[in-house]
Amino acid sequence: MNQIFSHPLTDTAIQRRAQVFTILDEICQELEWTQTQFEKARTSYEAVADWLAGSSDPMLASLHVYLHGSGALGTSIKPIGRDEFDVDLISFILGLGPEIAPARLKASIGKRLREHAYYASILEEKKRCWRLNYAGDFHLDISPTIANPNCVNGGELVPDRKLRDWHATNPRAYRALFDERAALIPRMTQSIIAAQRDAATTEPFPVRQSVKGILRRTVQLLKRHRDLEFLHVQEEIAPISIIITTLAMRSYEMCVRRHVFADELQVLIDTIRLMPIFIERPLVNGRQIYAVWNETTEGENFAERWNEEPARVEAFYKWHGKALADFESLRDLVGLDAIVGSMKDSLGDKLVARTMNRRMDALNEGRKTGALVLGAGVGLTTQKSAASTPVPRNEFFGD
Numbered sequence: 001m002n003q004i005f006s007h008p009l010t011d012t013a014i015q016r017r018a019q020v021f022t023i024l025d026e027i028c029q030e031l032e033w034t035q036t037q038f039e040k041a042r043t044s045y046e047a048v049a050d051w052l053a054g055s056s057d058p059m060l061a062s063l064h065v066y067l068h069g070s071g072a073l074g075t076s077i078k079p080i081g082r083d084e085f086d087v088d089l090i091s092f093i094l095g096l097g098p099e100i101a102p103a104r105l106k107a108s109i110g111k112r113l114r115e116h117a118y119y120a121s122i123l124e125e126k127k128r129c130w131r132l133n134y135a136g137d138f139h140l141d142i143s144p145t146i147a148n149p150n151c152v153n154g155g156e157l158v159p160d161r162k163l164r165d166w167h168a169t170n171p172r173a174y175r176a177l178f179d180e181r182a183a184l185i186p187r188m189t190q191s192i193i194a195a196q197r198d199a200a201t202t203e204p205f206p207v208r209q210s211v212k213g214i215l216r217r218t219v220q221l222l223k224r225h226r227d228l229e230f231l232h233v234q235e236e237i238a239p240i241s242i243i244i245t246t247l248a249m250r251s252y253e254m255c256v257r258r259h260v261f262a263d264e265l266q267v268l269i270d271t272i273r274l275m276p277i278f279i280e281r282p283l284v285n286g287r288q289i290y291a292v293w294n295e296t297t298e299g300e301n302f303a304e305r306w307n308e309e310p311a312r313v314e315a316f317y318k319w320h321g322k323a324l325a326d327f328e329s330l331r332d333l334v335g336l337d338a339i340v341g342s343m344k345d346s347l348g349d350k351l352v353a354r355t356m357n358r359r360m361d362a363l364n365e366g367r368k369t370g371a372l373v374l375g376a377g378v379g380l381t382t383q384k385s386a387a388s389t390p391v392p393r394n395e396f397f398g399d
Contacts, residue, residue: 021265226239242302
């Protein structure tokens, strides 16, 4: 197993890098659902599922509604400029074969939703799905699927963009694969400095990792970085989330299985660095295409539109290079002002400001309790190390 780092890290560098990853983790927390939004979405999801299941339409006699996409994977982030989260639902219709027209099945689901007065008032038709807009909170996108008789992995078929044919997919198996990879634990050196000086053993990544884990945080950070980079781009060329997620999870698996890391931040950076190697260039009908395959079913190429719209290819590689450079810069910067400034540039001024305000509140509390220390290279922190200096408590006395 190879070690990613090549030179000793000082205690100061270890502390600084740990603080950077901690701030990134807290930024992701700012991007996630509030508990109120989560409960509203769960309640709405269950109600919609019950309504669809109660249809008298024989075509919808046997259906199963489930969550897929970023909500199911745990990688949702709040879009820039609006509060509504995307919630993707699958309405899996059992007992139907691919001879049924995709447009007809989609129309049946829309008809059932219109039979509900409230749903009819917030319903919006999209190309392949129906959207229920819960203003200010989230929207539910409901896509119909049927069983894929040619997939041995329990795959499904979803309408193509023109509603003329069925397209292979497998959301449930994809989620299971993502969860399996996200559960992989990176291996870190037991003592970074000792590892360079002697022959340190390795141990599993410590329990102090974020609740979400490094892979989910990597996907969330990349999606946020993408949203900011393409915020003012008029063309629809931004890398889609499923491509970012697929490349990240494949890269993460390879990194974790093959290497030993200095810290969480290096896992994140190397996962980003290796993502492009999983973009394949097979020959199909004599033509070399771009392919980012869904490993859980046959024939689903998430990069299919790259072969019709070359601007998407250029946009991905340009964005990926910028993302890698930005996170590498965070790894190497010294001083909290420089680190925060870089984060604001790459992840958003207001988002980072909110995160740092929450940290300031925690630091003030730490000062009161005597838990605050001055960390070399990162400034005030509540994380102690050999290179940190205790900060005396302030005692305020009135006249």
